[in-house]
Amino acid sequence: MLEQYLKFIEQLPNSRELTKEDLIHTNFLIAKENNLEMYYSPHNLCINNKAKIVIIGITPGWTQMKKAFETFVALKAKGKVSLCTILKETKKAASFSGTMRSNVIDMLDECNLHGALGLPSTSYIFGENRSLLHTTSLIRFPVFYKDKNYTGHQPKIESSRLLSSYAYNDFLDEISSLPQSSLLIPLGKRVESIINELKQQEKITQDCLQGFPHPSGANGHRVKEFSKHKSCLIDRIAYWRQSESNL
Template sequence: MSIAAYSKFNMYRDQLFSLAASLEDEVLLNEAFLLEKDEKKQLEIYYAPFEYVNEQAKVVIVGITPGLFQMKQSYSTVINASDQLTNNEEILREVKNNSSFQGPMRKNLITMLDELQLHKHLGLSSTNELFSTASNLVQTTSLLPYPVFYKGKNYSGSTPNMLKNELLKKYVVDCFATELKSMDNPLIIPLGVNVSKVLDFLAENNYIESNSILNGFPHPSGGNGHRHKQFSENKDAMIERLEVYFKKNESKKVEFGSLPRI
């Protein structure tokens, strides 16, 4: 477990500690935390401390980008942690724990993952343990690790196209792909079609292995009215893919374990 190589937390730590607990939007979307902008495409990227990496993770759940709500939650966590925690890694781990798919989205996510029997492959009674006692098995992350806003609103992942915009593509490759390289070929669960497209691109360009991607998984947001239909249509194929992925990984362990000790 560690801090992402691209982390900027040291640069912003003191600024975050100095903020008042009552966080208004204008405090967050402020020049002080603006990382980059593409004026032509009306994109802005702001800093938020989502830089903790669980290198031991067996499962990586991938969204598009943290939204304003998650950004606010991450800042509040840092402010509250400043009295008790001094270690950067501990603070960033606390941020990650406090912002992993809260509310109905988490419930929907767990329901679908349990239907796919993922918990059985991990030796759990339910995937809800990934968000409590078995959190050491999961990494929750985003293709774009920092909050991205398009025309002042949360970026949805479609307009502009992530792979055709050089600014966004740079963050996908330099941050997300680098984060994955620090792990041992985990199962990657893309939340929605836009995430799947980017993961396919990374697989085609040898950043990740294509057989580790659970394609067909819908975004668990309550606002995604197509999620039930999409899940139903892809359920059997996803169950089969999980079987293949875990069987292959198990055979790798056996093969490695049979090597003579030096």
């Protein structure tokens, strides 16, 4: 799919910040369904099939999309960087970028994920220990509902032919390619419910961290939800680590 959009990416300016007018554009439009629009972004293309930790969002938002394109364009402008390296570095930079990443790290540190992995902080899996991490989304590409980030509520994924084709097919193929010993961390109830549905159908077999709240700053219930589930999250990570060690 990158080949289809590369010529348009190469036309983007490298001298200024990219805007919605640059990226929420017909050049990058993948599909449209009623009030939903899906756009291409170059940061969910690489799969780390040796990952121990898999963090799963609903769909990349505008912040991640913008960061992905700006990183890709800046690296492409250097001229001597391979396309494979550009895609890997783009994914590193854009995955859950902004306050979402900070909130994810803070909550997972409180759950002692870093201790289970033998690291000083969970932040290391986004940096020098990136080989431990795979980040992805139920819907790989950015989706907007009435020009705003799609949140998984309206419409529900399962009621949309466009969204369900990605969540129940593409996403499932991706997760099936990952180690059975990896720990899935769904961000929020909507992602968790789809994964639980697929687990009940025995289409997903990896362990799943239940009750982890969506890390968006717009989630006003995040702190309360995290406090409610924290002890269970700590126990589940410890259980996963013990099970993973026994494999």
